[in-house]
Amino acid sequence: MNPGVEVPVLFYPQDVKVRAMEKAATAKAHFETYYNDLLQDGPSPRSARLDGMRSVLDSSPMVLPEDRKELETAFFQQETHHLRQSRVLKWESLRAANRLVDNGQGPCVKNYSTLKNLGKGSFGVVRLVREKGDGDLQSGQRRQKNVYAMKVIRKTDMIRSSQEGHLRAERDFLIASETSEWIVQLISSFQDATNLYLVMEYMPGGDFLGLLIRENILEEHVARHYVAEMVVCVEEAHRLGFIHRDVKPDNFLIDAHGHLKISDFGLAFDGRWQHDTAYYLWQRDDLMRNLGIAVEGDATDQKEDTKTSKAHKRHQDRVERERHKPPSCFRANAEGGEQIPLVGSLLDWRATRNRTYAKSVSIGIILYECLYGCTPFLAEGGRHDTKKKILAHDASTFEFPRDIPGVSYECQHLILQLLQNQECRLSSPKYRSQDPLAPQHYVFAEDDAIDIKNHPWFQYLDWNHLHRMTPGFVPHLHASDDTRYFDEDEPVSDWSETVESEEPVISPHKMKRLLRREGFCSRSIGSFMGYIATPFDTTRLRQIDQRIEGKAHFSEEDKHVLKYLVRKFGCKERKGARDILLRDPTTRRDVMNVRKQKAFVDYTWKRAPAPPCVPVAAVDDDGVCYHEEMTETYQQERHAYEAYAAQGTYWELDGQYELGGGPYAMVNTMYWQGQQQYEQRLDRPYFWDGQYR
Template sequence: MGAICSCCKAEVIDFDGPVDLYHFYLLRAVGKGAFGKVRVVQHKQTKNLYALKYINKAKCVKMRAVSNIIQERRLLEEIESPFICNLRYAFQDDENLFMVLDLMLGGDLRFHLDRSGNMKEEVVRFYVAELALGLDYLHRLQIVHRDLKPDNVLLDEKGHAHLTDFNIAVHFSHRRPLTSVAGSMAYMAPEVLAKRGYLSTVDWWSLGVMAYELLFGRRPFRGKTNSALTHSILHDRCSFPENVENIVSRECITCIRGLLERDVKKRMGCRNGIEDFKQHPWFASVDWDALETKEATPPFEPDSKRANFDATHELEELLLEDNPLKAKKRDEKRELSSLTPELRQMEEQ
């Protein structure tokens, strides 16, 4: 028999050493965002499935997003919640930064809203309750998400809601309120746009905007330009469809009005956190203990036989990617002093 060519030998993986991309099988592409892409991966040793978020370092520098990415990783290291896509591994190679997160196969709420249209009241109530638990957990850690919207809520295969994308999440302090305008404008709270200074109050407003959108298929405040949208958020009355009493209950409307209260001292969630939700009539039927342990049955279960994500992500990965993702050995000879300040910052932090 002929000798086996050394170049054909399988890569020896050290599972006891630092985690790297060689530890995972790369499976299908399922999404992309402003700062990176997402693929399903499987750990070669444990066989567990995860979502791999990877960010090109050069693009990160070009978009001036280095501090955001470092901040996102550090925040995720502090978090462990059943209603958040938790971080499981983080590592880098010479080209990319990698974050391995809990995998959610049920798709995001934007996808389901676009595919199936307006959602039933009991479905939206379930999501609002689970997300309220997740937000209350973050706020107790003094973290504000700042970008709650249907796109950033992922469902697992059973239908439980999870908050994701902590790219602009940040720690807050009561001594020094935040002033930067950050987030997706349509979901921004009035105090963000007015630049008055804000804390975790903004997440409850965004939850109200999202709940309204899931129920009625449109957002409560609209404008054809940024200035018109800003004016609507700051001044317009929150109105409901004419036949709203045939669509949702009165308790549902009072909850949304409570979340979309411009006075933060009166806004639902801002007074007593999760207790505001537990005491509200709209949630009278919710078993909060079962909800917190995920023993409550979700009212909607994603169809496991259909793809719950945009299939074009997979096609783009195959046809348009000029530098397909693959495991690469790091350049051990490269010295940090030879890197730009931004690349050195990513290496060190």
């Protein structure tokens, strides 16, 4: 460039600047999160897997030096293959996302076939899927664990509600819990033009809420075991650095052996800046100011009542988003053309700047519901009266129902100690030892259920062997894809395939007129309006049906009409977008398209296979090695099952051979008992047939 030559100023149209701003904001967020993960201390996931296998090799006297070398070679070959598969999945995922229109060529359609819809929620739908190619035999062995639960999340709805941070938090937590036995395992995550996908292990026993609905009330010793497993599940989440913030019965799932695992981390919190929604909003706001982009929003934004309300709203938004604004030294250097500080410095500032405290969560309400059949704050008047009871709760005047005797004093005492204010609630001495005025690096402590575990109600419970105990309910399954505990009264529509509707929502006034015309009284109309006030998911729909069935003054025809109207009008309302760019009619289409393409660039992940099988010697209490005997029994039962499975047969619980099971039917009882007996007598991890036990 020649000195003295005037550089022409280019004026770009508003839509061009908006698209450029969106792409730049996405790139900034991507690189900050990428380098934050890259510069983290500690071993990489691959190194951790290698160290784990080597520790097992070192502790096994049965492994010869030449066998060790062969196992390590197999491990590196397996890791190379996994890396190649992960890169292919990322490429396919990004290619599908950039199409904007789903042409059926994404990773979901290519790799999985849908068997059934298991449930739906505000996020989308959960499907039961089978990995394609499951019928193939590999090295003479049939592939196992090939049926999964796929959570399908609509991009459009998540972007409209500014949920980027929560979606990243859910995915990151599931990855961090890769080796946990109390958290539902993530198999892979990817995206296409319209949806995000989380493929997780299938829990065929359904959710704990379904068990409560079937049983109504649990015996105290049964409730003790389940509540203990819930405590361990929540404690495990805290150990990994997350607070769940949505602990409820339907978020505990039951596996094939009857044990609980916690799921649904869409509201999880860990205090990290990359999981804060305000961080992504700040990135865009900062660029909008620099580029001089101004938008007016929709009609509601333009008709705000007073300047005071506008100023107040702007002040709240600014305070929330300024938490992510870097110090002046970073901005001054960047704007002045000077050398920008090291990436690590900026990331260190982000990691220490955005720390907030979070309240702990109690499971006392779930324990109460297990024993008394309802929540302690349930009110006949609906949600509003329930909220009033919660706000007016006083543990000193709390009373238990007298019409349900038999609950021990120790159990009631535990419930009262859990239904306390935060400063008095059972938790951990580590919380009470912290200075509430001093900033803490972590917002919670590890092993924070010490007080709960030491309560007299759990006096005779072996906390270290919960997973070896037999729960009160063990699912009776006939096949790996058995969905009997997910069956519902009507088919579940696949919300992931729906598009935004422009149809008008029926007004409350018209709805009341419609109900009066059907002959309903004012009290019944008020209850119904409460049912449809909040969009329902599968769980809430079941609860609404139960309440309608519980109304004794309704005829069967009235109940049928109300259920129909709930399904027809209960989910029509759509909340407005939180971001003004998505509300403004001149920018919302371009902004939505760019975010659907670019906002989840690093969402794709694939679980690594378990390390190769390492032989482990096991010694019983008398010092006698039983490895060979148990292995031989296990192998015989397994080969017998595979032989009959290949002929289209299976073993029922009575031990008789029956036709019609297919290769994925339920395995025989002896096979599973032999496997469990073998695994339970080992005191250390065991690798078997490529599956980590």
